[in-house]
Amino acid sequence: MPELSTRYPCPVCLGVMMDRVRLGEGEAELEIDHCTRCGGVWFDAGEVERLRAFPSAELWDRIGRQHEEHLPPCHLCHAPLSRHAAKCQACGWKNLIDCPVCDEVMDRKDMVLVTLDVCRNCRGVWFDHFELDILWETASVAAAANEPEPRGAAANGASLAGDIALNTMFYAPDVAGRAVMGAAHAASHIPDALAAAPDAAVHLASAAGEAAGGVFDIISGILEALFEMFDW
Amino acid sequence: MNKLIGAAGLALLALFMLAGFFKSSLSLSQPSVLAALVLTVGLPAAGAALLARGHYAEQSRLTGRKAELRRNTIDAEILRLATARQGQLTAVEVATALGLRPEEAAEALKELGIRGQADVQVTDDGLLVYSFYDVRHLSGKHTAKGVLDA
Numbered sequence: 001m002p003e004l005s006t007r008y009p010c011p012v013c014l015g016v017m018m019d020r021v022r023l024g025e026g027e028a029e030l031e032i033d034h035c036t037r038c039g040g041v042w043f044d045a046g047e048v049e050r051l052r053a054f055p056s057a058e059l060w061d062r063i064g065r066q067h068e069e070h071l072p073p074c075h076l077c078h079a080p081l082s083r084h085a086a087k088c089q090a091c092g093w094k095n096l097i098d099c100p101v102c103d104e105v106m107d108r109k110d111m112v113l114v115t116l117d118v119c120r121n122c123r124g125v126w127f128d129h130f131e132l133d134i135l136w137e138t139a140s141v142a143a144a145a146n147e148p149e150p151r152g153a154a155a156n157g158a159s160l161a162g163d164i165a166l167n168t169m170f171y172a173p174d175v176a177g178r179a180v181m182g183a184a185h186a187a188s189h190i191p192d193a194l195a196a197a198p199d200a201a202v203h204l205a206s207a208a209g210e211a212a213g214g215v216f217d218i219i220s221g222i223l224e225a226l227f228e229m230f231d232w
Numbered sequence: 233m234n235k236l237i238g239a240a241g242l243a244l245l246a247l248f249m250l251a252g253f254f255k256s257s258l259s260l261s262q263p264s265v266l267a268a269l270v271l272t273v274g275l276p277a278a279g280a281a282l283l284a285r286g287h288y289a290e291q292s293r294l295t296g297r298k299a300e301l302r303r304n305t306i307d308a309e310i311l312r313l314a315t316a317r318q319g320q321l322t323a324v325e326v327a328t329a330l331g332l333r334p335e336e337a338a339e340a341l342k343e344l345g346i347r348g349q350a351d352v353q354v355t356d357d358g359l360l361v362y363s364f365y366d367v368r369h370l371s372g373k374h375t376a377k378g379v380l381d382a
Contacts, residue, residue, distance in 0.1 A: 213252045220262075223265075
């Protein structure tokens with residue numbers, strides 16, 4: 001009996017369900033979501049890191065490499081809009097897509113070579129097709145640079161850039177996760193602070209009220225002087 | 233989002249000045265006090281309301297445009313599927329290929345039929361089949377001639 005799995009909608013194309021693509025077998029098996037229309041790929045939390053175990057050729061075999069950049073329509077004015085662009089030139093809409101899993105607006109994170117869409121809520125990452133292309137090309141250059149024969153400075157530079165890019169991409173969701181945990185930890189102290197603060201709050205409100213009264217008196221005074229000046 | 237922040241700021245300013253009015257000893261019978269109230273409370277409150285309204289109108293417009301884009305994409309995908317299936321489709325085929333609910337798939341096909349993109353046919357078993365004339369005759373496009381020569 002075939003296994004049932006949830007298909008998520010493509011966050012870029014809208015209206016198209018992504019295909020589930022299986023890489024590897026057994027415990028190492030990885031299932032990713034791929035849009036056959038725009039070529040983008042959705043990785044749930046932790047899947048990007050696991051992808052490192054697979055050779056790029058296997059991925060390209062399964063999802064098919066697109067050689068021309070797909071220009072999806074702007075979600076607001078429907079004009080063709082490159083996923084590179086921060087906003088639509090025609091209507092000014094910020095090029096922010098919704099997470100296919102939790103439907104929240106995702107953050108755009110500028111990495112070394114690409115701009116990724118990361119969900120703060122579920123920590124999933126969206127790779128546009130060309131971003132995946134850049135990622136794997138960089139990884140290939142980096143792998144070639146690790147060979148024993150001497151390489152040029154350009155290859156070493158590319159390797160370093162590739163490593164930085166990959167590491168940044170793999171750990172970006174973790175950094176975001178830790179930030180959220182830090183915020184949650186800080187938030188846990190808020191009730192204590194609130195319990196200790198009612199007196200201070202009363203004083204603050206009273207002082208703000210006095211200040212507001214003073215400002216209102218000043219403005220009324222100015223208006224009264226103006227009224228007198230023009231004999232109103 | 234910027235509009236919503238602006239609206240919240242203006243609303244806070246209006247509340248602050250309203251609190252100031254209640255704290256002050258001035259009477260509303262004086263025209264200058266009334267003018268100050270309009271200027272410091274009424275204007276920021278009106279600005280806040282306009283900004284909030286603008287924000288929600290923008291959100292609702294974006295939601296509507298996304299729904300329209302979703303429909304356009306589904307239409308395009310149905311036509312692509314029809315090309316792959318010799319120009320004939322059923323609701324079940326569309327539902328399974330595009331991951332739509334069967335009712336959604338049937339509705340999308342019906343819409344295409346209404347817009348003249350597909351004809352409805354029925355099999356002997358009562359199955360509804362949508363036939364896409366243009367798609368079925370795509371192979372003959374190289375025989376096209378000028379309208380006056382045809």
